[in-house]
Amino acid sequence: MDATKECIQEIKKAIGEENVSDDKPSRIVHRVCHGIESLLHEDLDIFTPAAVVRPKTTEDVVKIVNCASKYEVGLVPQGGRTCTYGAECINGAIAINAVRMDKIVSIDEVAYNITAQAGVRLTDYINFLNERGFDTVELPTMIKSSLMGSRAAISGYNKWETRWGGSKDNIKSMEVVLANGDVVRVGHGSGGPSKSVVGLDTMGLFIGSRGSLGIITEMTTRFIPKVPAYHYGIRAFTNLEDGLNAYLELRNPLHASAVWRAKAYHKWMLKQAVTTSSDFVWPEDVEMLVDYHILGDPEVVDAMTRRVEEICEKCNGFWRDDLPPTEFVGQMHNTMEKFMGMGALQSERLVSGGMGNRIVPLDANIPNSHLIDFYKEYLDFLKETEAGTTRPNLAKHYHVLSPGEPLPTEQGGTKFWALMLADSKNFDKQSIEEFKGWFREYAELIWKHEGSLTATHGFIPKDMEVEFTKRELGETGYNLLKTIKKALDPKNIMNPGLRF
Numbered sequence: 001m002d003a004t005k006e007c008i009q010e011i012k013k014a015i016g017e018e019n020v021s022d023d024k025p026s027r028i029v030h031r032v033c034h035g036i037e038s039l040l041h042e043d044l045d046i047f048t049p050a051a052v053v054r055p056k057t058t059e060d061v062v063k064i065v066n067c068a069s070k071y072e073v074g075l076v077p078q079g080g081r082t083c084t085y086g087a088e089c090i091n092g093a094i095a096i097n098a099v100r101m102d103k104i105v106s107i108d109e110v111a112y113n114i115t116a117q118a119g120v121r122l123t124d125y126i127n128f129l130n131e132r133g134f135d136t137v138e139l140p141t142m143i144k145s146s147l148m149g150s151r152a153a154i155s156g157y158n159k160w161e162t163r164w165g166g167s168k169d170n171i172k173s174m175e176v177v178l179a180n181g182d183v184v185r186v187g188h189g190s191g192g193p194s195k196s197v198v199g200l201d202t203m204g205l206f207i208g209s210r211g212s213l214g215i216i217t218e219m220t221t222r223f224i225p226k227v228p229a230y231h232y233g234i235r236a237f238t239n240l241e242d243g244l245n246a247y248l249e250l251r252n253p254l255h256a257s258a259v260w261r262a263k264a265y266h267k268w269m270l271k272q273a274v275t276t277s278s279d280f281v282w283p284e285d286v287e288m289l290v291d292y293h294i295l296g297d298p299e300v301v302d303a304m305t306r307r308v309e310e311i312c313e314k315c316n317g318f319w320r321d322d323l324p325p326t327e328f329v330g331q332m333h334n335t336m337e338k339f340m341g342m343g344a345l346q347s348e349r350l351v352s353g354g355m356g357n358r359i360v361p362l363d364a365n366i367p368n369s370h371l372i373d374f375y376k377e378y379l380d381f382l383k384e385t386e387a388g389t390t391r392p393n394l395a396k397h398y399h400v401l402s403p404g405e406p407l408p409t410e411q412g413g414t415k416f417w418a419l420m421l422a423d424s425k426n427f428d429k430q431s432i433e434e435f436k437g438w439f440r441e442y443a444e445l446i447w448k449h450e451g452s453l454t455a456t457h458g459f460i461p462k463d464m465e466v467e468f469t470k471r472e473l474g475e476t477g478y479n480l481l482k483t484i485k486k487a488l489d490p491k492n493i494m495n496p497g498l499r500f
Contacts, residue, residue, distance in 0.1 A: 004092055007071035008051045011094070014063040015055060019100070022051040030078060030095040033087035035459055036360050039424050040432050047088050049076065049095040056100045058175060058183060058217040065215065065493075066181045068094060074496040077211035079150025080121070080142060087150070087210070090497045096215065098149055104128055105218065113172055113193045115220040118149025134223050137164035149216040155208035157415065157456040162251065162408040163260040163295075164224075168207045175218035176206055179489040183217075193220050205484065210458075211495040213488045229301040233308065234291040234326050235317030240266070243288025244372050244406065246315035250292055250308060251368065251408055258304035261293040262408060268379075269402035269419075280324050290317065291326075359401070360420035364446045365413050365455035371406060374416070374449040379403055381445060385438065394434035397423040415455035436461055443468060465499050 012020045021027070031047035032038040038047060050073070055061045068075050074093035081087045089095045101119035108114070109132070116125060122143040126136045139159045140146050146156070152174055156167035164170060172194070173187035186203040189196035206213055237243035243264055250262040270289065271282040290312070294304050319326075366374050382403050388395025401419040409415035427435075439461060443453055452472055453460060460468045470478045481500040485492075 003071040004050045004073050007067050007073045008094070010067045010070075011051075011053055011064055014067060015053065015060045019054045019056070019060070020051055021054075026052050027095075030081075030097065031089055033078070033081035034359075034361075035088060035457070036358060036422065037088050037459070037462055039358055039360070039422055039427055040435065040461055042429070042432075046091050048091050049089040050092050052095045052097055054097050054100045058177065061096070061177045061215050061217050062181050062183060064094070064096065065177050065179065068493050069179060069181065069491060072491050072493060074493050075211075075215070076495050076497070077149070077153065077215050079118075079147035079153065080145030088497070093496070098147055098217075101149075101217065107132070109134075111193070112222050112224065113220050114223055115218060116148050117218050118147060118216050120148045122146045122148070122151070129223050130226075133226050135226050136223055137170050138167060138221050138223075148219055148221075152207050152216050152219055153210050154456070154458065157409065160260040160293075160295075162256050162262065166409070167221075168204070170221050171203070171207065172220045172222060174203055174206060174216055174220070176214040176216050178214045179491065179494050184214075187220075205488075210498060212485060212498045212500075213494060215494070227295045229296060229298040231294040231301050231305050232291065232326070233294070233305065233312075234289055234319065235312040236286045236319055236323060237288040237290065237315065237317055238285050239287055240375060241372060242316045243290050244375065246312050246317055247290045247406060248368055248371065249311045249315065250290070251414075253411060255304065255307070258294050258296050258300050259292055259308065260295045263291055264406040265289040265291075266379075266403050266405070268382075268400060269405065272401065274324060283322055286323065358422045358424045360398075360422050361457050362416075362418045362420065362442070362459070363455045363457050364416045364451050364453055365409055366406075366416045366446070366449055366451040367413055369412075370449035370451065371414050371416075374445070374451070375404065375406070377445060377449075378416075378418075381442070391434040391438055393428075393430045394438060397426050397431050398435065398438075409455045413451075413455075416451075417456075436464070439464070443471075447471070462497075462499070469500065 008020065008022060027049050030049055030052045031044060038044055053064055055064060065075065074090055075096055076089045076093050077096045077098065078087045079098065098119035101117040103117045104120065105115040105117065122138065122140060125148060126143060129136050137158065137160055138151060140151065140156055141159065151167045152171055158164065158166050173185060173192060175183060175185050177183055185191040186206065187193060188201050188203060190198045206216060235246065237246065247262055247264045250259050265288065267282060267287050274280045274282055292308055294301050294308065382400050384390065386395055386400060399421050401421050404416045404418040406414045406416055446453055453468065478500065485500055
């Protein structure tokens, strides 16, 4: 018996056979995530885990880690697998599915802190708070699939990021199982739910680490009282500059306490989205939409609504009768969530691991000062992509769903969230090579405008990962990552597919 099989047998004894699956269908389902690395490989078996384990407690995770360390078998923690990078498995490794760690541990209604196990689904977490008269600030798009622990592991994006920030801003403390089996509670210094100068902010090491330094088993996050008033609005614009100028003005830090979200949409996406769900024909003169969400006390919402309407009018915004009902934007989001949330059950995957079309999410972080110029160049880049003049084979199997929907991320920056659609069944070797060339050109365009490749999902093709990470962090910064990784995980068992 080889070391991996011995490790799996030992884990079965440690946490119970019913919590370990080594049958082929289970292993196939846990191969890949919502990401597109699998699109770049014709042999999906390179992602097939040796087994899938489902711990129920931190003690179970410790037993799993100790077994993996003993036999030097890789561990890949997986949440809802809706992220685009880091949750795909590795042939011969063990996938850790946290869904049975689904307990709300405690809630402090005075301090507005809630502690939950890593496997709690966001929809259950949100319902728990809503039933008690509270609201969440931990609010991703994929609430039905996302798990609490993976929110920390990917440094998750939130819908209300303008007002409350991302996951890293709302997590107060975490429990983590290290590669040597130790359990540590980390926070902003003290390990408690409040900032402290007792020690270093070691929690930051694990936020965004994608399971490469330890396995998150529990976390404490903040929540808020139920918001008493809410206003949704949307405006149309006949040119890109007007629409983006309105979006940027809504991002003014002085407005952030009430304007919790703003988002821009280009007609390239809108025309496809509307015509696939209705008989509506998109007006050719409407190039951009910008919508906004205003929340807070009633008097604050009323005052900010008037201010936002002034901003939109100044930027030539309007709404008219030949546009669809404003709720169609929400319907688009619901459709996207259903499609992406069912990704693990697509077509042939349960039987043979095959797949149909794949959504390719791209989410650069662009400084607001470069947003308009970047968008113009990027639109030209996408038009050339679809025309196929430089990459003809790719153009047959790779199409634009959305050229990019700007929405807030870090203050002063915009998450430029684009969606492509790849015909994975026909994505052959030539398509793969052309895609890598396309991605390199895409990256250069982002760097030209002083942006970063990743605002949320974090996809970089594996064979470009080291080069591109060094490009963004510098050689010294990359070596620092390697030093931390080696210190905490000398046997490289924690998500060993991440290359640092």
